[in-house]
Amino acid sequence: MKMNLFSNIFSKKQNNIFGNIKAKVPKTAQDTIPFIEAYENGLFLTGENTYTLIFAYNNIDYFLFRDDEKEDIYEKYMRLLNTLPSDIEYQEFTMNTEVDSDVLYRTLLPNKDSEEKYPDIAKDYKKVIGSYIENTSAAAAKKIMLIAMTYTPQNKIDNANILFKYYQNLQQLFTNLHSETHQLGAEEVFEILYKLYHQFSNIPFMFPKNVLSTGGRIKDYIAPSIFVFRQKCIEIGDSYTRVLFVKSYDRNIDDEFIHDLHDNNEKIVISKHLRRVDKGEAADMVKKNLNSLEGSIQKRMEINHKNGTNFIPYSLSDREKELKDLQDRLGGTGCELFEVSIFVAVTAKTEEELNELTRYVQNKAKSHQVVLDTLTGQQAKALDAVTLFALSKFNSKFNNNIKTYLLSDAAGVMIPFSHVDHFAEGGIFYGENQIT
Template identity: 95%
Template sequence: MMMNLFFKIFSVFSKKPSDFLGKRKARVPKTAQDTIPFIEAYENGLFLTGKDTYTLIFAYNNIDYFLFRDDEKEDIYEKYMRLLNALPSDIEYQEFTMNTEVDSDVLYRTLLPNKDSEEKYPDIAKDYKKVIGSYIENTSVAAAKKIMLIAMTYTPQNKIDNANILFKYYQNLQQLFTNLHSETHQLGAEDVFEVLYKLYHQFSNIPFMLPKNVLSTGGRIKDYIAPSIFVFRQKCIEIGDSYTRVLFLKSYDRNIDDEFIHDLHDNNEKIVISKHLRRVDKGEAADMVKKNLNNLEGSIQKRMEINHKNGTNYIPHSLSDREKELKDLQDRLGGTGCELFEVSIFVAVTAKTEEELNELTRYVQNKAKSHQVVLDTLTGQQAKALDAVTPFALSKFNSKFNNNIKTYLLSDAAGVMIPFSHVDHFAEGGIFYGENQITKSIITLDRTQEMNANGYILGCSGSGKSMFSKAEMFDVLLKYPNDEIIVIDPENEYKLLVKYFDGSILKLSPSSPTKLNIFDIDLTVSEEGTSAIAMKSETIMTIVETAKGQELTSNEITIIDRCVKLAYQKYIQTNGDERLLPTFEDFYKLLLSAPEPEARSLAVTLEIYVKGSFNIFSGKTNIDTNKRFMVFDIAQMGEQIRAVGLQVILEYVWQRVVANKRRGVRTWVWIDEFSIMFNDGAGRTTHKSGEFFSKVYKRIRKYGGVPTAMTQNITEVLESPQARTMLANSEFVTLLQQKKEDLDAVSKLFALSPYQQLPLKSGKIGTGIIVCGRKIIPFEKIIPEDSLMYKICTTKFDDIR
C-alpha cells in the first residue's frame, strides 16, 4: 500500500515483499539473513519492518547525568518524563544502548604527533607515542563506547494515513531531547546496517564495509550484515563465533532507582539494553483500570459472601491493598501530568564461550538484584527476544499471552529508568587531556571550538599545574606545527622544554645582555580604526604611568603623545627604515628637550630604565624572535623593574598575537604564577598588568589567541575584580587539588555537585576536573616517571637534582 511513497534503494529478498509478508507468521527463518528483522530500507531513512509497518531510527547524545547536583537531576527527570508523556499513543518507542569496543585506530590517529613533528623532534615523538600508547591500551581494556539510539515504529491504519508522520514525531522529540541538552540526528540506512553488524559481530576486528556496487551486482545487503550462523537454543543463541542470551525484566521494586540501567552498562562487557514503551491512550488506560477495578471488586464481593456464610468478615490484605492501588491509579490518571505506559525491558549479553556467557549472566543478574530488579532468561523464546533487542522497536510479545514480560507503569515510574549516564569527551583533532576518572575513556578537547579559548589552571602547590601545562604545550608543539607558543616564566623552569623543542629563552634581568626595544612596531597594524602609532603612544603612557606609580595628568599625557610621534617621525618618513627605528633612549632625550617642567620630571622617572641599572629596554632588540616557542624568563628581573618590565613584555606579546593573526598563525600564551600580574609593587593603587590581561581575555579570541593563566590560590583570583572578570570570560578551566578554603570557593563559583568535588580533594597529583564550556569532566593525567616527557616536564626538587 505504501510502496509508492518512498524511493526503494535496498531490496533484501529475491522474492517480492508481498510474497514474504503473506507467509510471515508461519515462516521460520531458514538462513542467518532471514533472522535480521527488516524487509526493506529507503533512502529517506525509513525501514519496512512488517506488513505496512515502518520504523524510523535516530541517535541521541549522552549527558553527564550522574555528575549533576540533586536539583539538576530532578530537572532532567522532569523533562524526561515530559518527553515520555509527549509520545504519540500510536507508535512503539524503543531506547537502545549497546556497549562496543573503543576504536584504538581512531585514538591513535587523533592523538599521535603530526608527521612533520615526528621528523623534527624524533626522540620526543617516539617517547610521546609510548606515553599515549599506554593510555590507549588502558582505555581499550577498561572502557566501552556506547551506541545510543531511539527507534519509533508506526503502522498506518487506513489509506489516508501516511508513514511520513514518523518524521513529524521525530521533529517534536528532537526539541524535547534538546531541552535535555542531548542532540539528536537521524540515522541513514547504512548507519543502521553498521550498528546491526556490530550487534551480530561483537568480537570481530573486521570493520563493516558495504561495497558501492552491491545493488548493481544483485547483491543482498543482509549478506554483509549477517553472521555466519544463528542457532537458537532454549536459553541462548549461537551467533557466528559467539554466544548471546536475552534476559527480560521479570519483576522490580516499586522504588526502582535511576541508576539501574546505568549500572548494567558501567563496564566494557558486551551488553545491550532495549527498553520498549508504548503510551496507552488516556481513554484506553481509564477503561483498563476500570475493568480491573470492577473485576477486583467482584472478587471482593464474592469473598464477603463466603465470609458471611462462615460468620467472618475478613478481606485478605492483598485484595484490599490492590483495590487501593487501582483507585489511586484511577485518580492519578485523571490528572493532566500522568500517563500510563506499557513497558518491557530486554537485556542481551554476549560472550565468546558458553561458560563466559553464564558468568556474565550471573554478573548482570546480581547487578540487577542490587537495584531490587529480577532479570530472567526468556526460555524457548530467544528468537523473538533477539528481534526485540534490535533497534527497530519490534516486540512480538503480546501482553495478553505474556503478562510476565510486559508491565504497566505510570509516568513517574517510567521516567525513573532514565537512559543517561556519563559522556565520553572525544574531539577529533583536539588535545589529549588524560583519562576520564569515571568512564576510563580518553579525553580530547578542542578549546578553540568553544565560545572562546581562554583558560585558567588552578591548584594548590604541588598539585601538578606545571606538569599539566607543559603536557598541553607538548601536544600543541607536536600536533599543530604552525602554532606558536609564548610563556611568561617567573620561576626559570622551562629550560629543558625549550631546549628539546628548539625554542628561545629571553632572559630579562638587570645583568642580562638581552635587550627588548619598547618601540618595536609594525606600522601596518591597526585596531578598530586606531593607527599603530596611536596604539604605541597609549602603550608608552601605560609604561610611564607604571614607572611613576600614579595616574598621569592631562599635561603629561599630551607630552608623551607628542614625544612618541616625534620619535617615529624619521622612521615613518623613510617608510620604515630599520636603522631609524626609535628606542626608549630617543624618547627619553625628547622628554629632556621638551619645554614643560612635567617633561623633565617624567624623564627623571624613566632615567633608571634608560641610563641606570634597569636599562634592558633602552636599546634595540638583540634577540632571535623568529622561534615558534619563546619563553620570557623573568625570574631574575627583580621587584623594582618587574612592574615596568611586564608592561614591555605584554606589549610585545600582544603585537606578536596581532601579527600572527595576519599570517594565519594561532598563538598560545601561558602565564605562570599569574598572581604577579596583580601586584605592581607595594603601595600602588593600580594593577596595569592585570588591566592588560583583563582586556586581552575579552579580545584575544578575535586574533586567534589561546591564553592560559596559572595560579595556586583561587581566593586570590576572586579577590581581584580584574582576575575575576578574566575567569568569567574563560571557557576552559582546569581545577586540580584544592585546599579546603579554596575548594569551598571553587564549588560555589562553578556550582559543583558533591560528586563533582570528589576529584578535587583526593590528594592525588595530576587529577581534578576540567570545566570546558558546559562540560564538567573528572580527569586523571599521570605522566610515567620513566618517560622522557616526565624528565623534561618535572619540577620536583629530587627529580631536578
C-alpha cells in the first residue's frame, strides 16, 4: 500500500511509590532515565505536572492479509489515529529483542524418555530442530510493541486520571483491529527500560521486593554503568547507540517502511510520535501559511511586471496548490492533521559495528524513499524521544526538519503491524514461518 502525502507544509494526586518529585539536571546514569516518579496505578510522572501511561498491544498478521483485508485494517487504524485527543502526546515504541533460544530448545527437543526409547530417531530429530533454532536465533527477533500517552493537566480541575479514560477508548479500537492490549504496571516498564539500556547483557532484570524499605532506588537496578553523550552517538554501559530521525519522505510512502527496518535480529528501536492538531488550530495554520505564500507570489508578480515577464516559479505555484488542497481536505469530517516525528535508535557492541548498522538502516530506509539522518549534538534529547514515555523535546518552531505535518491518510500508512510468530510452549512443532 502506498499513499500520496503532504510533507513539510509548515515550519513551525497519586500514591507515590518510587522516585523523587524534584526534577534535576542529569548528573548520574540514574538521573538520565526520563521519569521522576512511578505510581501504583501504573502512571509515571515524566515532567512538571506531566504524566505518562504505557500499554502493550499485540501484533497481527497484517502482511499475510489479502489487499482488501489490509485496506480494512488501514481504515480502522486511521480511524484510531483520528480519535486521539489533541491534548496528549502519543508514541508507538517497537524494539527488537533476542529470541530466547533456551525456551525453544527446552520446548522443542525430545524429553529424556523419548531419547531412551527411540535413540536414533531422537538424534536425527534433535539435529533437524537444532538447525531451525539456530536459523531463527540468527535471523529473527522478538518485538516489544508499546504505546505511551503523555498528558499535562492545564488547571486544577484537570486530572491525570483522564489518561485511563483515553486508554479505555483506544483499547476498544485496538480490539477492532484484532489486537489485544494491556496496561503495563511499573515493574513491567522497569524491566523493558532495563532491556533498552542493557541490550547485550545476559543478566536478567531483578527487582528486589525490599528495595524501598532498605533505602535503595529502583533506578539503581535499571541504569547502565555509564552514559556518555557524544556528538553522533552515546556510550550506554558497554555498548554504543546512535539515534537517527526521519528527515524526509517521498511523496508516495508505503506501509512496509517500519516493518522492513525491524525485519532482522539487530538492536533497533523505532519510536513514532504523533500529536493530532485541533481542527481550529490546523485551519489557522493553513490559512496563515497560505496568506504568507500568496504575499510572496504577489511580490514576485510585481517584480515580474517591472521586468516584463509573468513567470511564477513552480515551487511557489505547487506549494500554493498543495495548501489549497489541504485546506479543502481539512474541511471534511474524516481528515485530521498530525504533527509527526520518527526516531530510530541503533545499538552495537563497538563503534565500527555501530557505523555499519547505521549504514544498513539508512540504506533500508532509502529503498522506501525515506532519508534517515543522525541527530548531531542532540543525542541526549534524542534518547529521551526514543525511550517509552512519549517525550519529544524537539520544538517544531526550532526543529522543523525533525517534525513534519501529515494528514490522516499518510500517517495511517505507517502502520505498526507486520506478522505474528505462532508459538506455544508444550505444543507440537508444526513448521517454520517462511515470512519471518
